[in-house]
Amino acid sequence: MATPADARGFAVEPLGETVLLLRFGERIETALNARVHAAAAILHSAALPGVTDLVPAYATLALHYRPEVWASGDDAPWRQLADAVAAVFAAPPAHASTEPATRIVPVCYGGEFGPDLEALARHAGLTPGEAIACHVAADYRVAMLGFAPGFPYLLGLDPRLHMPRRADPRTRVPAGSVAIGGAQTGIYPRELPGGWQLIGRTPLALFAPAAEPPCLLAPGDRVRFRAIDAAEFAALSRA
Amino acid sequence: MSVTVLKAGLLTTVQDRGRIGLAALGVGRAGPMDTVAHRLANALVGNDPAAAALEFTLLGPQLHFETTTAIALTGAAFDARLDGAEAPPWRPLAVRAGSVLEIGAARHGARGYLAIAGGFAVTPVLGSAAMDVNAGLGPFDGRPLRAGDVLATAHLPGAQPAGEAALPPASWSLDPRPWFDPDPARPLRLIRGAQFDALDAASRDALCGDEFRLAPASNRVGFRLDGPRLALAAPLELVSEPVAFGTVQLPPGGQPIVLMAEHPTTGGYPRIGQVAAIDLPRLAQRRPGAPLRFREVSLDEAQTRYLARERALARLIDTIAQRLAE
Numbered sequence: 001m002a003t004p005a006d007a008r009g010f011a012v013e014p015l016g017e018t019v020l021l022l023r024f025g026e027r028i029e030t031a032l033n034a035r036v037h038a039a040a041a042i043l044h045s046a047a048l049p050g051v052t053d054l055v056p057a058y059a060t061l062a063l064h065y066r067p068e069v070w071a072s073g074d075d076a077p078w079r080q081l082a083d084a085v086a087a088v089f090a091a092p093p094a095h096a097s098t099e100p101a102t103r104i105v106p107v108c109y110g111g112e113f114g115p116d117l118e119a120l121a122r123h124a125g126l127t128p129g130e131a132i133a134c135h136v137a138a139d140y141r142v143a144m145l146g147f148a149p150g151f152p153y154l155l156g157l158d159p160r161l162h163m164p165r166r167a168d169p170r171t172r173v174p175a176g177s178v179a180i181g182g183a184q185t186g187i188y189p190r191e192l193p194g195g196w197q198l199i200g201r202t203p204l205a206l207f208a209p210a211a212e213p214p215c216l217l218a219p220g221d222r223v224r225f226r227a228i229d230a231a232e233f234a235a236l237s238r239a
Numbered sequence: 240m241s242v243t244v245l246k247a248g249l250l251t252t253v254q255d256r257g258r259i260g261l262a263a264l265g266v267g268r269a270g271p272m273d274t275v276a277h278r279l280a281n282a283l284v285g286n287d288p289a290a291a292a293l294e295f296t297l298l299g300p301q302l303h304f305e306t307t308t309a310i311a312l313t314g315a316a317f318d319a320r321l322d323g324a325e326a327p328p329w330r331p332l333a334v335r336a337g338s339v340l341e342i343g344a345a346r347h348g349a350r351g352y353l354a355i356a357g358g359f360a361v362t363p364v365l366g367s368a369a370m371d372v373n374a375g376l377g378p379f380d381g382r383p384l385r386a387g388d389v390l391a392t393a394h395l396p397g398a399q400p401a402g403e404a405a406l407p408p409a410s411w412s413l414d415p416r417p418w419f420d421p422d423p424a425r426p427l428r429l430i431r432g433a434q435f436d437a438l439d440a441a442s443r444d445a446l447c448g449d450e451f452r453l454a455p456a457s458n459r460v461g462f463r464l465d466g467p468r469l470a471l472a473a474p475l476e477l478v479s480e481p482v483a484f485g486t487v488q489l490p491p492g493g494q495p496i497v498l499m500a501e502h503p504t505t506g507g508y509p510r511i512g513q514v515a516a517i518d519l520p521r522l523a524q525r526r527p528g529a530p531l532r533f534r535e536v537s538l539d540e541a542q543t544r545y546l547a548r549e550r551a552l553a554r555l556i557d558t559i560a561q562r563l564a565e
Binding site: 015016017019026051056058059068142145150151190210213214219 | 264
């Protein structure tokens with residue numbers, strides 16, 4: 001069903017009658033993910049008719065669409081839309097890309113907020129303080145949101161901090177928990193079950209349905225963490 | 240103008256067409272499981288097909304109507320009584336102020352829909368009145384309705400004076416057969432998924448040959464399928480990718496899961512198939528334990544049938560609107 005990756009470097013994999021998946025690759029890589037976000041920005045500007053959702057992921061971009069809008073002509077709607085997408089990339093609209101926003105996320109590391117910080121430090125052969133410094137030093141990028149509303153998957157974790165998920169997932173991970181799962185780091189937007197290693201917690205609300213925008217972080221955003229103490233956590237929680 | 244929930248039933252939620260345009264934020268669509276029955280229920284009371292209606296599951300709710308209005312019941316065949324008299328489905332029904340509707344157990348199918356003239360006027364969350372139980376989003380924080388909940392109904396512009404029945408024609412009803420088919424013998428059409436070819440040979444044969452059963456641990460997020468355990472020919476390392484309503488995933492245990500209305504926006508399991516959108520209403524009406532078979536279909540054929548269904552549905556909705564205007 002999939003068409004082979006073409007010169008512009010993506011393959012089309014339909015996901016049923018109403019979704020086209022554009023595949024740019026198979027792996028978790030910063031450069032690959034950046035191409036996904038660039039493509040999403042181009043398609044957002046192009047505003048193809050009937051396309052209701054653009055969903056970027058690590059290496060793929062989904063277009064949800066209404067096939068009835070692409071029902072004229074002899075070709076199946078998915079082929080017509082795939083052709084239109086290819087045409088957009090052949091002559092991308094000017095100013096499609098915008099500079100990603102940079103968000104600073106304050107985190108109180110360790111203690112009750114990060115019960116797995118010491119295990120992570122041991123795993124990495126670092127002291128807990130060094131592990132925190134390592135987590136704070138990196139530049140991150142929001143590769144995608146998924147799993148739950150507002151859950152950001154962040155790219156850019158220092159390889160020394162890579163650590164497998166817990167063998168026994170927790171049934172309740174508190175909202176705001178900053179966590180590591182394999183090569184990824186992320187933040188739980190609300191209380192959820194989860195198997196990632198918890199290293200700290202942010203007082204910021206990642207997802208607030210009544211806010212505009214509802215998510216603190218958008219796909220493609222740059223993220224830096226800032227270490228805070230319990231007093232500042234309490235002050236920011238009240239704010 | 241309100242409806243009070245006297246008994247909630249097994250799983251009763253408010254659903255409009257769902258949240259659209261927010262999948263990039265990890266916010267799924269939710270909305271009705273059987274989108275066709277939902278649209279037709281709305282059409283039968285003169286609503287926009289996307290209006291907020293009730294979805295109930297296996298055992299329906301008991302409702303008290305404060306005002307005179309019109310309702311329609313579609314979807315699964317439930318025992319339903321309005322002030323003690325049989326309440327026929329698939330047609331508009333006049334409801335007088337003070338009436339009680341008792342919806343019992345489903346006789347065929349799993350999910351019923353109740354639309355009310357003007358729609359339920361619940362406060363939208365992120366642009367939609369749909370309850371997403373799994374994400375805890377929507378009216379009532381996305382939790383299923385409980386006894387004592389009060390649902391406001393929309394004020395109808397040009398509505399009939401209070402106390403006067405919006406007496407709809409009682410002489411006709413829709414033939415549900417083209418739109419409601421819980422017959423488990425007819426296979427569901429399945430389009431190959433990106434990782435179908437990664438299945439071992441026996442699993443490829445089993446997927447569209449063997450019988451599965453809907454596992455009890457199935458809900459609005461996903462349907463788990465009991466039956467043959469499927470396996471990949473070799474392990475695959477996959478990264479999280481967007482998924483859709485109807486995506487058939489294969490977790491490591493080998494028990495396929497079909498993603499349903501409240502599915503997360505992304506997933507990392509192999510995608511072995513995609514239930515054709517035209518057959519999702521039929522799948523949504525399967526009950527726990529019901530047998531289930533797949534038959535392979537090409538995407539082109541599925542899309543052709545999808546467009547034909549949408550045209551037929553649009554014609555029917557137009558016809559209903561004309562009947563209601565007569």
